[in-house]
Every structure is written in structure tokens, then in C-alpha cells.
Amino acid sequence: MILIILLLGILPGLSIAQNCSSCVSSGNSWCVESSQCNSTFVACKTLISLQLNCPARPDPRYAYDDNFMRTQQLALAAASHTTNPQLCFDNQTPTIKLFRVRTVSCYAANPNISCIGYTAYDVSQKVLILSFRGSSGDVQNQLMSAEMASGGLHSYFGNNGKIFKTIYDNFMFLWNGGIEQDLRSLKYKYPGFDLWVNGHSLGGMLSWVASSHLVTNGMYTPERIKVVAMGSPRLGDYDFSLWYSSTFPYSYHIVHRLDLIPRVPVIDPNTNTTVLYHPRTEVWYNNDMNPEDPYQICEETDGNYCSASVTEGLTWSDHGYYFNVYIPQWGKDGCPKNRRPYAQTQN
Numbered sequence: 018m019i020l021i022i023l024l025l026g027i028l029p030g031l032s033i034a035q036n037c038s039s040c041v042s043s044g045n046s047w048c049v050e051s052s053q054c055n056s057t058f059v060a061c062k063t064l065i066s067l068q069l070n071c072p073a074r075p076d077p078r079y080a081y082d083d084n085f086m087r088t089q090q091l092a093l094a095a096a097s098h099t100t101n102p103q104l105c106f107d108n109q110t111p112t113i114k115l116f117r118v119r120t121v122s123c124y125a126a127n128p129n130i131s132c133i134g135y136t137a138y139d140v141s142q143k144v145l146i147l148s149f150r151g152s153s154g155d156v157q158n159q160l161m162s163a164e165m166a167s168g169g170l171h172s173y174f175g176n177n178g179k180i181f182k183t184i185y186d187n188f189m190f191l192w193n194g195g196i197e198q199d200l201r202s203l204k205y206k207y208p209g210f211d212l213w214v215n216g217h218s219l220g221g222m223l224s225w226v227a228s229s230h231l232v233t234n235g236m237y238t239p240e241r242i243k244v245v246a247m248g249s250p251r252l253g254d255y256d257f258s259l260w261y262s263s264t265f266p267y268s269y270h271i272v273h274r275l276d277l278i279p280r281v282p283v284i285d286p287n288t289n290t291t292v293l294y295h296p297r298t299e300v301w302y303n304n305d306m307n308p309e310d311p312y313q314i315c316e317e318t319d320g321n322y323c324s325a326s327v328t329e330g331l332t333w334s335d336h337g338y339y340f341n342v343y344i345p346q347w348g349k350d351g352c353p354k355n356r357r358p359y360a361q362t363q364n
């Protein structure tokens with residue numbers, strides 16, 4: 018037995034019955050189609066060299082539910098665009114009640130730019146909700162890019178990788194500007210409730226930061242949080258995304274067709290070296306996202322997989338429309354029941 022182990026150890030070309038995880042951790046590559054581990058592949062369609070990309074599906078106890086996303090989570094993300102999110106809840110998800118909206122100035126460089134988050138709760142579903150608005154307007158988008166490039170990535174969650182300083186700062190302005198107080202009040206009143214954290218675009222990145230913060234500061238265990246991001250840029254480095262993906266059992270990143278925002282940034286613009294990744298699990302709708310449209314629950318993450326495999330013809334339009342509704346305007350108008358005026362394509 019010992020002899021066999023020794024022999025296998027000194028013959029790297031010989032493929033031991035392995036899984037992807039043990040294969041890549043020994044420095045080799047894994048071929049998905051042939052389930053083979055090797056140091057040099059001649060031809061393989063889906064080649065994996067990173068732990069983060071080893072094919073995996075979400076735990077069935079935390080399964081993806083298209084209907085839950087297109088009804089509740091969509092309305093929650095859109096509601097951050099109106100001054101009265103309760104209008105969205107009354108029209109779409111009446112059991113949800115608004116607690117408080119927080120609007121804070123979230124860039125030291127320009128006090129005119131705001132970030133918005135709100136808290137809400139639902140006694141019938143036994144959940145608290147924390148939702149973040151996406152960026153609004155060209156000035157904020159330009160400032161975000163500029164600060165990503167100047168501030169780069171930093172560690173905030175122990176040894177669990179790095180994320181963009183500017184996004185962490187945005188979150189902290191909100192957290193210290195009332196979100197912490199509001200969430201603690203709600204948690205005190207409804208101690209057994211789970212937590213949903215969500216947002217579109219920048220709001221999705223803020224959801225990843227918020228959930229990381231809540232878990233590292235001990236306020237929640239990851240099993241009690243459902244995280245839903247839609248159309249979000251990459252937030253952090255490999256170590257962060259690997260930690261996040263293995264920590265949160267319910268974490269979905271929904272990507273619409275050719276939305277260009279989830280394709281950026283590819284590397285840390287501050288150093289031009291560190292490669293960036295999304296947390297798992299991407300769900301890609303390569304269509305209009307109408308009811309019954311198919312979607313792909315991605316088994317890998319960034320690399321040549323799912324939405325990231327397409328780099329041509331990316332659009333802004335697919336960024337604004339999720340589940341065939343234009344999130345910012347629909348939200349601003351209080352999420353009317355008639356979604357047709359907000360649709361990208363009429364079906």
C-alpha cells in the first residue's frame with residue numbers, strides 16, 4: 018500500500034482517480050468533459066486550473082428559484098430607486114413593510130454623490146431585508162471608476178482576500194449613516210428572522226460587502242443570509258471570491274445576456290496585475306428574461322465560462338433591464354403592476 022502511494026507520488030503523468038478540487042490543489046489541470054487530471058492537456062474544451070472554478074452546483078437546500086427572483090427580489094432591488102419603497106411593496110409584495118431608507122453622501126471626494134440603502138421586514142415570511150441601490154448617473158459612475166483605479170484593493174475580512182476600497186467605503190458610509198442602527202433595531206425586534214441582502218449593479222457589490230461584514234462581525238451566520246446580486250461588476254480578488262463562495266451557501270449573481278457591467282473590471286486598475294473574480298453562483302439568462310425563459314446555473318465562475326465566455330457585442334441596455342423590466346424607472350415609479358411600459362421587448 019505504502020509502495021503504491023509512493024509510486025503514484027513520483028509519477029505525475031499517471032492520472033489517479035481524482036476530483037477537480039484535489040487535482041487543481043496538486044497544481045494540475047482538470048478537464049471537465051473527460052473528468053481527467055493532468056499537467057498538460059492536448060485538447061480539452063473546459064479546462065479548469067482554479068479551485069474557484071471546479072464545477073459545483075449550489076446545495077439543493079439553497080436552490081435557485083426563478084419565480085422568487087422575478088417577483089420578490091426584483092421588486093426589492095427596484096424599490097431602492099424610489100423615495101418611498103413601500104409603494105413597490107404594496108404593488109408587488111404586499112407583506113413586506115419598509116423600515117427605513119438611508120441616503121448618505123458616500124464619497125469624500127464629492128459630497129454631492131449619494132448612496133442609498135434601506136431596511137424592511139416581512140412578518141409572514143420571517144425575514145429582514147437589506148437592499149442597496151445601484152449607482153445613479155454619469156458623475157457617480159466616473160467617480161467610482163476613478164476611485165477604483167486610485168484606491169485599489171484592500172483587506173477587510175481577515176485573511177480572506179481583498180476588495181475595492183471605494184466600494185467598502187461606500188458601504189461604511191451607509192453602515193455608519195444609519196443602516197447598522199436600523200438593522201440592529203429590527204434584529205432585536207425579530208430575533209429569529211433570516212436576512213435577505215440584495216441589489217442591482219453597485220447595489221450587488223454592496224450586498225457582497227454587507228454580507229461579508231455581517232458575518233465577520235458575528236451579527237449573522239452565513240446560513241441565515243440569502244444574497245442576490247444582479248448585474249454587478251467584479252468586487253475583489255481570487256482569495257476573496259473563493260472565501261465568499263465557500264462561506265455563503267445562498268449567493269446568486271444574476272446576469273442578463275450581454276450586460277457589459279459584470280464583465281468589468283478584469284484586473285485591479287490600480288496595479289494592473291491582480292485578476293478579479295465574482296463570488297459564486299452566477300445565473301445567466303441569455304435571452305429577454307421573460308417568464309419561462311431558460312437560464313444557466315453556472316458550475317464555474319469567471320474565466321471562459323457562462324456569461325464571461327462572451328466578450329463581443331456587450332450592451333448597456335441589457336444592464337438596465339432584468340426580468341424584462343427597466344429597474345431604475347420602474348422602481349422610481351413605485352413598481353406599477355403593469356410592467357409593459359418598462360419592458361425591453363414586448364412579448
Ligand SMILES: *[C@@H]1O[C@H](CO)[C@@H](O)[C@H](O)[C@H]1NC(C)=O
Pocket residue numbers: 035036037038039
Ligand atoms: C475530492 O477528493 C478529496 C480527496 O480525495 C476529498 O477529501 C474531497 O472531499 C473531494 N471533494 C469533492 C468535492 O468531492
Ligand SMILES: *[C@@H]1O[C@H](CO)[C@@H](O)[C@H](O)[C@H]1NC(C)=O
Pocket residue numbers: 029030053055056057058059060
Ligand atoms: C497527460 O500528460 C502527459 C504528459 O505529462 C501527456 O503525454 C498526455 O498526453 C496527457 N494526457 C492527456 C489526456 O492530455
Ligand SMILES: *[C@@H]1O[C@H](CO)[C@@H](O)[C@H](O)[C@H]1NC(C)=O
Pocket residue numbers: 126127128129
Ligand atoms: C456640489 O453641488 C454644489 C451645488 O450644486 C456645487 O456648488 C458644488 O460644486 C458641487 N460639488 C462638487 C464636488 O461637484
Ligand SMILES: *[C@@H]1O[C@H](CO)[C@@H](O)[C@H](O)[C@H]1NC(C)=O
Pocket residue numbers: 286287288289
Ligand atoms: C494600468 O494600465 C492603464 C492602461 O494601460 C494605464 O493608464 C495605467 O497607468 C496603468 N497603471 C499602473 C499602476 O501601471
